[in-house]
Amino acid sequence: MAESYRRSRWSNALFVAPYLVVFFALLVFPLFWGMWLSLNKVDLFGGGQFIGLRNYARVLSDPVFHQAVRNTVVFVAVSVPTLVGLGLFLALALNKTTRGSSFLRGLYFSSSILSVTIVTLIWRIVFIPNDGLMALIFNVLGLEPIGFLSTKGWSLFSVGVATVWWCIGLPMMLLLAALQQIPADLYEAAALDNAGKWRVLTRITLPSIKPTIMLVAVIQIVMQFQLFGQALIMTNGGPAGSSRPIVMYIYETAFIRWDVGMGAAASELLFVIILCAAMFQYWISSRKEVA
Amino acid sequence: MSAPIEIANITKRYGALTVLEDITLHIEPGEFVVFLGPSGCGKSTLLRMIAGLEAVDGGTISLGGERIDTLPPGKRGVAMVFQSYALYPHMTVAQNMGFGLENLKTPKNEIARRVQSAAETLEIAHLLDRKPAKLSGGQRQRVAIGRAIVKEPQAFLFDEPLSNLDAALRGRTRLELAQLHQRLGATMIFVTHDQVEAMTLADRIVILNDRRIEQMGAPMEIYQRPATKFVAQFVGSPAMCFLPVTGMTDAAQGVTLDVEGAGKIEIDVRLPAGFRRDGASVGIRAEDAKVLDRGQPGIAVGVKVVERLGDRAFIYGTLDNGTEFVVEDSGRSTVASGDVIQIGFDPNALHIFDGDGRAYHHSEEA
Amino acid sequence: MADRSAFSPENLTANRTLFWIAAVLAALMLAPVLWILGLSLKNNQDLMHGTDAVFRAPYTLKNYADILVNSQVFGWFLNSLIVATGQTLGVLTLCSLAGYAFARLEFPFRRAIFIIVLFGLAVPEQAVIIARHQMFNWVGLHNTHIALMLPGMSSAFGVFLMTQFFNAIPKEIDEAAMLDNTSQFRIFWKVLLPLTLPAQATLGIFTFLLAWNDYWWPLISATKKEMYTLTIGIASTQTNFAQSEGLGFLSAQAIFASLPVVIVYIFFQRHIVTAVSGGAVK
Numbered sequence: 001m002a003e004s005y006r007r008s009r010w011s012n013a014l015f016v017a018p019y020l021v022v023f024f025a026l027l028v029f030p031l032f033w034g035m036w037l038s039l040n041k042v043d044l045f046g047g048g049q050f051i052g053l054r055n056y057a058r059v060l061s062d063p064v065f066h067q068a069v070r071n072t073v074v075f076v077a078v079s080v081p082t083l084v085g086l087g088l089f090l091a092l093a094l095n096k097t098t099r100g101s102s103f104l105r106g107l108y109f110s111s112s113i114l115s116v117t118i119v120t121l122i123w124r125i126v127f128i129p130n131d132g133l134m135a136l137i138f139n140v141l142g143l144e145p146i147g148f149l150s151t152k153g154w155s156l157f158s159v160g161v162a163t164v165w166w167c168i169g170l171p172m173m174l175l176l177a178a179l180q181q182i183p184a185d186l187y188e189a190a191a192l193d194n195a196g197k198w199r200v201l202t203r204i205t206l207p208s209i210k211p212t213i214m215l216v217a218v219i220q221i222v223m224q225f226q227l228f229g230q231a232l233i234m235t236n237g238g239p240a241g242s243s244r245p246i247v248m249y250i251y252e253t254a255f256i257r258w259d260v261g262m263g264a265a266a267s268e269l270l271f272v273i274i275l276c277a278a279m280f281q282y283w284i285s286s287r288k289e290v291a
Numbered sequence: 292m293s294a295p296i297e298i299a300n301i302t303k304r305y306g307a308l309t310v311l312e313d314i315t316l317h318i319e320p321g322e323f324v325v326f327l328g329p330s331g332c333g334k335s336t337l338l339r340m341i342a343g344l345e346a347v348d349g350g351t352i353s354l355g356g357e358r359i360d361t362l363p364p365g366k367r368g369v370a371m372v373f374q375s376y377a378l379y380p381h382m383t384v385a386q387n388m389g390f391g392l393e394n395l396k397t398p399k400n401e402i403a404r405r406v407q408s409a410a411e412t413l414e415i416a417h418l419l420d421r422k423p424a425k426l427s428g429g430q431r432q433r434v435a436i437g438r439a440i441v442k443e444p445q446a447f448l449f450d451e452p453l454s455n456l457d458a459a460l461r462g463r464t465r466l467e468l469a470q471l472h473q474r475l476g477a478t479m480i481f482v483t484h485d486q487v488e489a490m491t492l493a494d495r496i497v498i499l500n501d502r503r504i505e506q507m508g509a510p511m512e513i514y515q516r517p518a519t520k521f522v523a524q525f526v527g528s529p530a531m532c533f534l535p536v537t538g539m540t541d542a543a544q545g546v547t548l549d550v551e552g553a554g555k556i557e558i559d560v561r562l563p564a565g566f567r568r569d570g571a572s573v574g575i576r577a578e579d580a581k582v583l584d585r586g587q588p589g590i591a592v593g594v595k596v597v598e599r600l601g602d603r604a605f606i607y608g609t610l611d612n613g614t615e616f617v618v619e620d621s622g623r624s625t626v627a628s629g630d631v632i633q634i635g636f637d638p639n640a641l642h643i644f645d646g647d648g649r650a651y652h653h654s655e656e657a
Numbered sequence: 658m659a660d661r662s663a664f665s666p667e668n669l670t671a672n673r674t675l676f677w678i679a680a681v682l683a684a685l686m687l688a689p690v691l692w693i694l695g696l697s698l699k700n701n702q703d704l705m706h707g708t709d710a711v712f713r714a715p716y717t718l719k720n721y722a723d724i725l726v727n728s729q730v731f732g733w734f735l736n737s738l739i740v741a742t743g744q745t746l747g748v749l750t751l752c753s754l755a756g757y758a759f760a761r762l763e764f765p766f767r768r769a770i771f772i773i774v775l776f777g778l779a780v781p782e783q784a785v786i787i788a789r790h791q792m793f794n795w796v797g798l799h800n801t802h803i804a805l806m807l808p809g810m811s812s813a814f815g816v817f818l819m820t821q822f823f824n825a826i827p828k829e830i831d832e833a834a835m836l837d838n839t840s841q842f843r844i845f846w847k848v849l850l851p852l853t854l855p856a857q858a859t860l861g862i863f864t865f866l867l868a869w870n871d872y873w874w875p876l877i878s879a880t881k882k883e884m885y886t887l888t889i890g891i892a893s894t895q896t897n898f899a900q901s902e903g904l905g906f907l908s909a910q911a912i913f914a915s916l917p918v919v920i921v922y923i924f925f926q927r928h929i930v931t932a933v934s935g936g937a938v939k
Contacts, residue, residue, distance in 0.1 A: 365838025
């Protein structure tokens with residue numbers, strides 16, 4: 001549309017200029033500067049020296065990085081289906097206009113507004129050996145208490161429990177919003193067609209919100225690959241690195257050991273992993289669409 | 292307060308698509324002109340170009356002798372009423388009406404005076420402190436008109452302002468608009484696709500189709516002497532029926548036409564030399580045909596549907612050759628679907644169209 | 658049993674059993690919070706002998722009193738408040754201006770720039786944080802409130818959201834204003850901006866929560882104890898996973914630190930839900 005009052009003018013760009021300055025200075029530039037850093041040997045005191053892909057070689061041959069990648073992939077593979085499945089269940093269960101449903105919706109979403117510090121604090125106190133809520137429950141049931149945060153395998157699991165507890169609100173809300181977009185007359189038509197509840201669910205409800213389910217899955221994959229604070233505060237990656245995720249590896253490399261170039265290389269690798277995972281998920285969903 | 296509008300050789304393009312081409316139109320001071328046409332014919336675009344909301348790609352627009360197509364919308368001295376009313380949702384009715392005057396730095400008491408007087412004219416004085424969300428559709432419409440009135444513009448522009456109202460309210464508002472025009476005596480341009488609005492409101496109707504003006508004239512002229520087959524088809528309800536003409540011979544008075552399905556008909560009309568015979572047709576309105584008493588010779592119509600409106604009935608059927616035909620009958624008509632009736636008409640009520648769609652009428656001066 | 662109630666579409670989608678399972682899960686979800694709440698009301702000494710003391714009186718508010726006396730926590734609270742407020746005001750200003758321009762104005766490369774900004778949505782924090790840290794080092798801005806606020810203002814989400822909100826306002830409103838002889842800036846300021854107030858509230862609350870809860874950036878930018886935000890400060894007081902001393906005080910800290918966001922949530926739940934589901938669902 002070329003309305004006369006909408007003539008293209010440079011002066012109009014003044015409205016976007018303030019944001020663009022911040023956007024380029026604090027997002028675009030750091031993005032490319034980070035890529036440049038990953039090709040340099042940089043430490044705390046600056047002093048870059050171009051070393052090509054050697055940082056990448058170092059990261060890729062670091063067994064600690066391998067372990068972090070394994071931990072993260074396992075974490076994503078378990079937590080994302082849990083979040084999507086549980087979110088879908090809650091959305092279906094609470095897609096009603098009653099007071100009870102709306103209260104429970106508010107409750108399930110409420111944990112999402114807490115900071116990672118609070119969430120981990122709560123769950124650490126739950127998982128503390130001997131004095132935690134879990135230990136108490138195990139004692140009452142006459143079971144041997146587990147050192148949730150200090151046992152290999154259990155530590156990553158505990159981080160996952162805290163994460164699901166923290167993040168369940170968003171998938172549920174997105175799926176609820178999608179459910180509410182399904183026109184009511186679709187269900188009225190289904191009722192006239194004598195469809196039962198199960199058929200309505202599998203033939204009308206789920207197909208209608210399938211794009212949102214996929215969207216939620218991609219969002220969760222991207223988010224959970226960036227697992228950081230929960231692991232850092234709850235287990236500090238332990239024991240023996242068994243719960244150290246990739247972002248924590250980046251953090252330790254760049255900000256504890258001040259091997260900035262290597263940390264940047266690891267972060268670029270994670271960026272690529274996330275993009276690939278999201279695209280793979282997207283590809284899977286669109287391929288099924290065709291079939 | 293009212294001024295003439297001069298539209299000269301206006302052209303509008305969206306990229307490669309030409310929407311309006313070489314439109315020229317003169318509007319008298321105080322005239323009520325209606326732009327009528329099917330959706331997408333460019334009638335709203337033309338109105339928005341006068342308002343300054345669309346750029347002009349060629350030609351000029353003048354108001355009261357001053358060229359305005361180069362001015363920003365607010366400086367043109369026109370006011371517009373939008374289809375959606377476009378009231379400012381966060382302002383009260385009074386603020387909505389006074390906003391334009393505020394922008395002109397009009398003194399506060401003058402704004403208050405004009406708002407009050409317009410509100411009284413429109414009978415919305417009791418609503419001045421309300422927000423638009425608290426108003427009914429009809430009330431919003433009045434506020435939109437009031438917002439235009441207080442500016443005391445040289446011309447009013449209406450963009451399908453009645454289409455969001457229900458049928459009863461639309462009829463009433465139509466009457467009120469006509470009264471408003473009489474009282475203000477202002478130049479008004481009104482865009483609509485509703486022919487009843489056009490017929491009842493307009494001093495002059497401008498029919499737009501396919502980038503250009505198809506015909507302009509007084510409402511009855513348009514109805515009775517459509518200039519083209521398009522106008523004949525577009526104006527009038529039910530739509531005019533068309534019968535193809537297969538042959539044509541000169542007669543003592545006018546011509547004799549071979550009309551498919553209706554035989555030979557002699558019409559008193561003078562056709563020019565340039566009349567294109569292939570593709571020619573004749574048209575007749577339902578009210579110009581009548582149902583003949585049983586036994587009288589006429590054209591046989593097999594009745595499909597009878598639409599009874601109370602005071603009259605429309606009989607829809609087909610001729611022997613399958614051409615569809617509509618004829619009006621009285622409200623007490625006893626014709627039923629399945630009947631075969633005989634119809635007749637005055638040959639001079641027929642409209643003749645040549646292959647290019649140009650129309651000729653009885654005793655028209657060629 | 659035959660269902661004799663009149664038909665309603667909800668009958669086909671709702672399920673009592675599912676609802677009760679969800680209710681039981683909700684109780685499980687609440688359990689840790691209640692556990693913390695209980696601990697926060699206990700004297701630290703009582704808990705030393707076993708946390709099952711939580712089920713027995715006496716209860717006390719001493720832990721909360723300790724927080725208010727402990728100036729450190731209060732200072733962190735102020736830092737969080739300053740940073741979250743500043744970042745919110747910045748985001749609202751920048752995004753309103755940009756959203757208006759992207760939705761309503763023509764300027765060279767408008768579409769291209771908007772698409773580039775949208776790509777910004779896909780950039781994860783870890784891909785930029787190392788370079789950002791170095792940049793703030795260059796200009797010596799670490800351990801300032803400004804440094805904590807600025808990175809959040811580059812988020813593309815707000816621009817996307819505000820552009821959507823401005824697009825949702827009918828163009829006729831602008832056109833009516835133009836015919837009312839309104840200048841471009843006045844149209845933005847007096848006509849359109851007031852109409853985006855609900856959107857401003859949504860984006861504002863959402864930004865405030867994000868800033869309040871931010872973890873990684875303040876962790877590396879605010880290294881001086883007095884510059885900690887509440888999030889970082891409280892994390893710093895937790896020593897190791899097995900710590901069981903001062904559980905009452907720790908729990909009280911958790912409750913205290915979450916009070917502001919919980920209050921914001923209770924009052925503005927609708928806005929927050931709009932923000933997180935805004936644009937995601939077509």
